[in-house]
Structures are given as C-alpha cells and as structure tokens.
Amino acid sequence: MKRPIQFQNHPFRFLLYLEWILLAIATISAVMPYPSPKFSSRFPEIATASLIIFGLMGLRLPTGNKITKIIYTASEVLLILITGFVGGRASRLFPFIYIILVTRSCLIFNLPGRLVVTFISFILFLLTLQQRLHNFPISPQAQERFQFFTLSLALLFGLSLIFVLLLMNTVLSERQSREELAIANEKLRQYALRIENQATLEERNRIAREIHDSLGHSLTALNLQLETALKLSQSNPNKAQSFLVRAKELGSKALQDVRQSISTMRSHPLQEQSLEQAVQGLLEDFQHANGFSPICIINLEESLPNELKIAIYRIIQESLTNISKYAQATEVRIEIEKTPRSLRLSIQDNGKGFDFKQNTTGFGLQSMRDRTLAIGGVFNILSAPGYGCKITVDIPQIRLNK
Template sequence: MEGKGDILIVDDTLDNLRLLSAMLAAQGYEVRSVTNGAIALIGMQTQPPDLVLLDINMPGMNGYEVCQRLKSNAQLQEIPVIFISALNEAVDKVKAFSVGGVDFINKPFQLEEVLVRIEHQLKLCRLQLQLQAQNHQLQQTQADLQRSLDHERALNQRIEAMVALEERNRIARDIHDSLGHSLVALNIQMEAALTLWEVDANRARSTLVEAKQLGSEALQAVRHSVSAIRSDPLQGRLLEGAIVNLAEEFNHLTDVMPDCQIDLSQPLSTSINHVVYRIIQEGLTNICKHAEATIVQIQIQTTDMGLSLTLQDNGKGFQLDQTTMGYGLRGMQERSAALGGQLEIFSKPGAGCQITAHFPRENHPPNNGT
C-alpha cells in the first residue's frame, strides 16, 4: 500500500507506541516512534515528519515544551501537532492549543477517532501546500505577464518612434519635392516678369501676380507639412471624437456632412489611431479640393483581427494609372505600410473614389534590410 504520510509518535509508554504504530501502519502510514522529547526533536531535524502525535506527560521534557521548541524552529513550525493525553481538564486543552497544537485526543483513544483526526490534519496540510504552490504559480504568472506587458510597451514605444521618424522623413522629402517644384516655377515667372518689364508692363504685372500666387501656395504647402509633424495629431482626443471633428470641418467647407459609421469597441494601438486619423484627414482634404462630391461615407470597424477603414465619395473620380501620387495619396500608403497595413484606392472618372485600409492588431515595422 502506498504511504499516506509520515507520522512521528512521541510517547514514553511503550504499549501506547506499539498500539498506535500498529494501527497506523496497517492504514498505510509510515510510522516512527520515540519515547522522549529530546530524541523526537533531533529526529525531526534530520527527517521532518508530516504530522506529530505527542504525549503531554513525559519525564524530562513534557509535550508542551517539545511543541514550543518545534514551533520556534522556522524549518519545523508548519508541522501539525496532535496532543494525546489522559488529562481531560479544560485548562490542559487550552494550554495544548496555546503552545501550537492543532488537535487533542483523550486517552484511552479509539482507532476511528485517531484516524479521522490524523487524516483531517494531513488533508489540511495538503490543501495548504497546494494553495502555496498555486500562489507561487500565480505570482510567477503575474511576473511573466508583467514582463510581457513591459516588453510590449517598450516594443510599441519603439514602433511609434520608428513610425514618427519615418513620418518626419517622408514629410521632409515631400517638402523638398513640392517646395522645389514651386520655387522653380516661381523663378521662371520672376524671370519672365523681368524680361517683360521694359516691353509690356501689363503682362509683367500679370506674371508677377501669378508668381505671388505660386509663392502663397508654396508657403501654405510648407505650413501644412510642418503642422503634420506634430507628435500627437489627435491632440489628446479619442479617435472617434477627432474623426467627428474632421467631418464637421468638412461639412463647414463643403455643406456636405459625411456619414460616419464608427465601431471602436476593440481599441488598437496609438500608432494605428494616428495613421487612421491621418488617412481620413488627407482623404477628406482631397475630396474637398478635387471631388465635388455630394455624398461622403466613413466606415471604421474593429475586430479581434484588427481594424478596417473605408472612405468613399461619389465625386468626379480620377484615372489611377494617369495620376501622379501626391502628398495625400502617397502619405496614406506610406503610413499604412509602416504599420504592416494594406491600403487600396479604387477610382475612375465619373465614379467617385473609394479608399480601403486594413491594419492587423499586432503590427510590426517594415523590414528595411537592416
């Protein structure tokens, strides 16, 4: 029979030792027996038992003192002690519990009572050990989770930093390209005005007016690009509220109120929120400038997989293969790719334009070969 527990019996009466040892061994317990408290303490130091049956009245060191010394030892203090005694006074039982005993059995004892009390205490010990193991596992799991959260937070910060850097680089390139183009055109107009100054003042003046307009447009483009460098385009607002503000601004400029269907019940990272805001912002800007649309729809849906975005209008549309990607459309694609997203544009003359974007919940920066 498999051992049910290691029990140490401490009693100076040999008949009691033999009787208890035989009864418990027959029930499958491993049993050790000693006749005095000093030997018992030495044996427990060498091999701690699962439970101690301890007689109170023994010569030399009585059971109370043995229990006190046991409970003062950090390595042994969790061992349950059941006192066995012929004493039946209430004061004896109170003292037994006050020194650390967990139960009390009166002599003469009954086998069934002894077994029930022993098994009850051993079961409590097993449950306590299980609870300690579960608490340790819970603490370990919590520590692992905290490390994972710290790692994810640090990774998100690195991703957002990389996205911000890429955004600034993209804006710098766009400023260089668009401003350079505008300055070249402006220079040509100024040269033409100087050439015409002496021969045709009216044409020279008209040319200067066009040059001034080019300068104003270039300045506005630079201001727009620089304002896009802000680290938080939402300015602390929730994404849904920021999009509603964009829709209201669009309505103020065009008298067309976009139909917004927004479900952000499963929020994503801050970097994705920023990109979604930029795509809608630039898309509405393009519609306002070029589309002459009367219907505009914005749909955002979040799921366990990520986020889906659709921006659609019924405006003039354009031929994709004949359109040079400007600030808005190129910016949309670059921002989406930076977060592992996919952006598609569908349009043709007279059929409006539809922009769709999909972002995975777990996003990673693109591999630049470094």
C-alpha cells in the first residue's frame, strides 16, 4: 500500500500554498460584512468551517484503498456544495474550489478516476450556477443575454478544468518518468557494482588457478624428484644425481613461472606452441617424475581458439598433477577427439581411485570444473576406490567456432 500524501512528502508544495491562498481569500470573504444582503453570507460560521475542513483535508491525501479515496472525494464535494449554497460572497470563489478538487483527484486517482471527478465537478458547477441564477429574477429582455453569459461561463470553466487536468497529467507523467529514471539509474549503479565485484572475484579466481596450475605443477614435480633422489642417495648415487639435475631444472622453471605470473599472470601458457607440443611437454615432465609415459591420442583436424587450447592444457596439466600426487597409477590414457557435434577430452588412469562424491572440494578438481564451465563445456568425473578415475570434458561445437 502506498503512503498517504502528506505535507512532508507532497510532490508539489506550491499546490498546497495556492490552495491555502484561495481558501484564505474565500474565508475572509465569508466572514466580512457586506452592505447588500443579497451578497452577504447567510451562515458564515458554516461556510468558514467547511472551508477550513476542506483545507485541512488537503494535508493528507489517501493513495491506497480505493474505497477510502471515494469517501474522501465525496466528502470534499459535500463541503464544496455547502460552501456554494451558504457562503454568500465566498461562493463567488467556488469555481476555484472545484479546480482544487480536480488537482487533488489527479494526485490520488489514476486517469479514469481523474476524468470522473472532472466531469462531476463540471456538472455540479452547472447545477450550482443554475440554482444561483434562479435566485435573481431578470426581465425577458435580459434573459437571452444571461443565457449567453451562462453558456460562456460554463464553456470557460469547462475549458479551465480540461486545462488543469491536462497540465496535472503532464506534470505527474514527467515526475513519474524522473522517478523511474532515478530508480533505473540506481539499479544500473548497483548492477555495475555487482559486475565490478564479480569481475574482481573472477580475476582473483583466475589468478589463483594460474598460480596453482603453473607453479603448483612445477613444485609438485620438483618435490617428487627430490623425494626420489633422497631415496636413491645411499643405494644409487648416480641415479639420484640425475633426479637432482631434473629437480634443478624444475626449480628454475618454477622460478620462471613465478616471475611470469607476477608480470602477466601467464595469460598464454602455451607460449606460441601448438596444443600437441604443449601437451607433449607435460607428458615428458610426468614421465620423468613417475617412470612411465602416458598414452596420448590427439585427433584435431583444425586449430582451436586460444581460449579453448589454454583451458584444455590446464585441465590436462591439473589431471596429471593429481595423478602424480594421489593416484599411484601405472597407466594413463589421454584422448582429444573432435566429433561433428563437440570436442571431447578424456583422461583415464588405473590408480587407486576415490569416492568423488566426498572428494570434490579440492582446488584442483574445482579448478578443472570452473575452466570447463567458463568455455561452455560439460565436466564429468567417474571414479571409485580401487577402480581408477576417468575425467571427460565435452565442449559443444558452437564454442569451437568462436
């Protein structure tokens, strides 16, 4: 329910001031004595009380309940009629009181209600005018002149009501447009803030993924090389030396990754390589760390957009890192195949597996899932304890053509 229109929230204060000026003039006219009894007020107390009540009613206009609006308007009409019949000189101003009635109706009713109140005001004006003319008998010679005067006055008053109605409709429409524009601007500002916050969050997540996928992969491989070298340091120093050399290479690569992440956040990790060449580098690192090389089958007849190549590269990289750390696998198979409807990436190992329903909160799995969703793909994982793990990523054809 809308708030009632009061002095504090009145949309047009100058209307209230204009009402008070007209009503004050009418009240003074009603109480002041006049030499001619024809124009003096018969019941000045009633006329004054009606005008005061009518003015006070303007301080609170109903805008909610339709019945309340109708009762409110009917009460105003009754007060105007009382003033018109008993107000004496004050009744000269009663056409202006009808104009006040129309302006108030524009504030509380929609267009149909405004038209009804305007029409009622015009009819009551004609009835009051007709009753007043009967009180002043005139000669037949002047009757035609008074009829013309009455018609002109009625036409002028009707045009005045129409002008006031159109003016109020225009002013209210402009005010409503401004309010809607202000609301729209506020919503746009809030939406821009949400977009900015979302962009900041996405950028943070992207940076976290890049650091995790690049530096995390290098440090994981480095740790595996050092662990193996530590185990072989007593029994086979020569072989341990080779693992230390590889660890040195991985440490240098990790340092390079850190420097590059700080400067560019590794926006293009493939570094002008093809996807096949970049994946081959991941397989070599995996072989050095685990002692066997994964089987990799890539069937791509055409080049992919850089966005997709980076996402596929990162998903393969994260999968191989997880296999090295947790799977204890002896076989890994990677397939990238393009079908008429989509591109499918499949990564499968024969490791110890896990219950993916209880282990989906890790950053690695979440990173792969986020990257898949970012390129419009579908991420699926199938695993069970003792049965290895299989990850599939399906990218629809519409994303391959962008």
